[in-house]
Amino acid sequence: MSTVLAVAVFVVAYVFIATEKIPKMVAALAGAGVVLAFGVTGAEDAFYSHDTGIDWDVIFLLLGMMIIVGVLRRTGVFEFLAIWAAKRAQGSPLRIMVLLVLITAVASAFLDNVTTVLLIAPVTLLVCDRLDIKPTPFLxxxxxxxxxxxxxTLIGDPPNIIIGSRxxxxxxxxxVNMAPIVVIELVAFVLALRWFFRGSFAVDPARVADVMRLNEREAIRDRGLLVKCGVVLLAVFAGFVGHSVFHIEPSVVALLGAGVLVLISRAEPKDFLAGVEWETLLFFAGLFVMIGALVKTGVIGNLAKLAADATGGNALFAVMLILVVSTLLSGVIDNIPYVATMSPLVLALTQDIPDPGHSEALWWSLALGADFGGNMTAIGASANVVMLGIAARSGSPISFWEFTRKGAQVTLLTVLIAAPYLWLRYFVLG
Structure with missing residues (x-):
């Protein structure tokens, strides 16, 4: 009965989130309330369990970085970067998109995806405002x-950290194993941007001329505060990159950075709290509780086990099946609990495959499916949800289906490239 209820609540909430009949935060919190009220999951499971509860690391990482961005916005640095990017691209929307996409992808390899999105989105909104073009395709x-x-990289996406540890x-x-395919995927994605977002690159030449006449240095409003923000951000980024060495979670690093920056900047609460996406944080909390109910009742584990049992000991089939199943499931549920559930099963599967190259390929298949599958829908990855929240607050809301139409196409492209890569590297050349 608990299993049926957990699935039913998740499906109903997902429908409301997808159709946007009610705000997604309300749908997620209502779903969480139902599974808690009917005892499918309890307070211990929802608030304290690492496997079935709210991922507080994600929540507080978001909160800390939102506060830092809120203080940083007061310096005018985002306006500076927006004008700089527009001028370097000669005002061409397509070239601006390529530039911002490359910056985002490279930064995401060394920072948490959510952190990168929080930093790049304000720049994008300002560029689009200057050129009077719609920001949705760029976001x-x-x-x-x-x-x-x-x-x-190991630190680029939370599922990778789980896989690396297991x-x-x-x-x-x-x-060595993931960066080459990511470079290939990124080149293909950049080449396809014109097609994916066709019709989004028209711009008024007069607006381009206005932007080209701007002096980006004049945008900086508080150089002293900018220096303080720069020092804190460097320390935060160093903490992110070295968190496995320092044994400090990224969420703690972000909160410490936010606290230090608020203290030394003497910012008023209304200034830095205004930039916090409270609806996004509450949406995540509700979503984690619903997914935790699916984990607790064994739904996710059973689905993963069925996929593992279906391989029949064939290494290549197992790699391709894990890639496809991981892509599909990570598109509709958060990839962190999925990978946490699937990892023990993949570990058991690797022990039945004698060739070490073939068995290791199972882990790369899981990582690629989970990471790329997060692009499939608007709630497939934490960064997607955060970006939708930023877009809504900026007055340019992105609907669930508007994102998913583009995301599903990109997911299909990336998986079609990843599959032959896995086959060639680990079964033909390996």
């Missing part, structure tokens, strides 16, 4: 690029 392209770029794979292992 969607950037978040898709963040999920692609984040797959390149499989004993190092930062260099991820760099």
């Amino acid at each position: 969607i392209a950037e978040v898709l690029a963040s999920n692609i770029g984040g797959a390149a 499989a004993g794979l190092s930062f260099n292992d991820f760099l």
Whole structure:
């Protein structure tokens, strides 16, 4: 009965989120309330369990970075970067999109995807405002690029950290095995931008001329505060990159950075709290509780086990099946609990495959499917949800289906490239 209820609540909430009949925050919190009220999951499971509860690391990472961005916005640096990017691209919307996509993808390989999105989105909104063009295609392209770029390294996407820990794979292992395919995927994505977002690159030449006459240095309003923000951000980024060495979670790093920056900037609460996406944080909380109910009742575990059992010991079939199943499931549920559930099953599967190259390919298949599958729908990855929240607050809302139409196309492209890569590298050349 609990299993049926958990599935039913998730499906109903998902329908409301997809159709946008009610705000997605309301749908997620209502769904969480139902599974809690009927005892499918309890307070211990929802608030304290690492496997079935709210991922507080994600929540507080978001909160900390939102506060930092709120203080940073007061310096005028986003206006500076917006004008700089527009001028370097000669005012061409397509070239601006390519530039921002590349910056986002590279940054996402070394920072959390959500952090990258929080930093790049304000720049994008200002560029589009200056050129009087619709920001929606640019925001969607950037978040898709963040999920692609984040797959390149151990620290680029949370599922990679889980896989690295479970499989004993190092930062260099991820760099050698994942970075090449990510570069290929990124080149293909950039080449396809004109087609994916066709009709989005018309711009008034007069607006371009106005932008080209601007002096980006004049946009900086508080150089002293900018220096303070720069020092704190460098320390935060160093904490992100070295969190496995320092044994400090990224969420703690972000909160410490936010606290220090608020203290030294003497910012008023209304200034830095105004930039916090409270609806996004509450949406995540509700979503984590509903997904936790699916994990607790065994739904996700059973689906993953069925996929593993269907391989029949065939390594290539197992790799392709894990890639496809991971892509599909990570598109509709958050990829963090999925990977956490699937990892023990993949580990067991690797022990039945004698060839070490073939068995390791199972882990790369899981990572690629989980990371690229997050692009499939608007709630497939944390960065997607955050970007939609930013877009809504800026007055340029992105609907669930508007994002998903583009995301599904990009997911299909990336998986079609990833499948032959896995086959060639680990079964033909390996």
